[in-house]
Amino acid sequence: MSDTGAIDPNSVARQSRDKAIFQAEENYKSALNAAAKTRESAIQDAVNIKVEAVKQAQAALDLPKKRLNEARDRIEARLRKRELDEARRNKEQILIKAEDTRVKAIKQAEELGKRMIAEADETHRRAIQQTYETEKKMKREAEQAIKNQKEAARNKAEDKRKGRQRSEQEAAEAKIRAQKIAVAERSAREALAKNQQKAKKKKTEPINIAKTPAQPESAVKPITREIPDMPSWPSKVNQPGPAISRTGMIKLTIVHRDVDSDHMVDFENSLREIPDIRIVMVGGTAGEGIQIIVSSEKSVVLSDILRQLPMVENITDRPANILVKLKQAVIFESNA
Known part of the structure; x- marks a missing residue:
């Protein structure tokens, strides 16, 4: 405004x-x-x-x-x-x-x-x-x-009574057997002494051998003494019969043309060492051979035992006896 x-x-x-x-x-x-x-x-x-x-x-x-x-x-x-x-x-x-x-x-x-x-x-x-x-x-x-x-x-x-009777009978029989054995042993000792004297005398007999120059061993030949009346050994010596179990009195026959006394003594000593075996008698003749009677109260197969002895060559077991072949004694002589 x-x-x-x-x-x-x-x-x-x-x-x-x-x-x-x-x-x-x-x-x-x-x-x-x-x-x-x-x-x-x-x-x-x-x-x-x-x-x-x-x-x-x-x-x-x-x-x-x-x-x-x-x-x-x-x-x-x-x-x-x-x-x-x-x-x-x-x-x-x-x-x-x-x-x-x-x-x-x-x-x-x-x-x-x-x-x-x-x-x-x-x-x-x-x-x-x-x-x-x-x-x-x-x-x-x-x-x-x-x-x-x-x-x-x-x-x-009753058994006791019978037992007493058996005992008395066995005692009487044992007494008789003992008496027989004593007589047989006495006879055996006497025969053994005689045989040993004969064997010793025979062994000490001089043998006349001609003096010859020394020869080689091949020229020396063994000879044996011959006993012409001795029984011959069985032909089948390598085939012995069956072994026989024996008891009581047992007969041994020593069969050989030349029985060595040393072997014989060793054989008898060996028999004495066999258990349950007792020598009753030793004897015999040149024609029958040496006879040895032994006894055994127990059953024994004696032939089998004898075959083991070192001086035994052969055994033939027969029902009647036992044939014993000892080893041969050898004597050397030079050839003339």
Whole structure:
């Protein structure tokens, strides 16, 4: 407005413009505030919606669980009821079976008791009968035992009497045999002494051998003394008869044309060393050969023992006697 009171259009325009700008700014601020409030309200609404949605979702999730739990509870209740019913029925059946078993056991016990009483009565009756029979049997056995003892005593006395008779007879026979053996041994010792003297005398007889110059060993030949009347050795000397087991008096015949006195002495000594063999007599003639009588109280196969002696050449076992062939005594003389 000028001093003259007139209205300035520019001033009015500026005022209107400023007022419009101010109003626009105020509107802008109001719009911003409203927008902020609207945004905050929208955010809060969104949060509330989200929370509600979560709650609804949780409720939607909890409902099946709840229903599931309720269904499970109902099923468990039905199962428990069914189990209780089954247990009740089983209990009733068990009680019924137990009662039946008790009744059967009572019946069986009564029947068993009756059988046991009957068996006891029968056992008692049999025991009495068996006792009576046992007494009778024992009485018979005692009578038979007494009879057997008397018979055994009589037999024993008779055996003793016969034994005494046999002992007396054997003692008498042994005495006679001892006397015969003593006489035979005395005769054998005398004959042996004579034979040893003869053998010693025969051995010491000089042998006339012509003195000749020394000759080689091939020119020396063995010769033996010949006794023409001595019995000849059996032809089958390598085929002796079967061995004979002998007892009592045994006759040995020494058969050889030249019996060495040393071999003879060794043979007699070997005979004395044989168990259960005793020399009774030694004798003989030139025609029969040397005879040796030995005795043995036990059965012995003497021919097998004699074959083992080192001075024995061969043995022939005969029923009557044993032929003994001693090893030949060799005397060397030079060829003239």
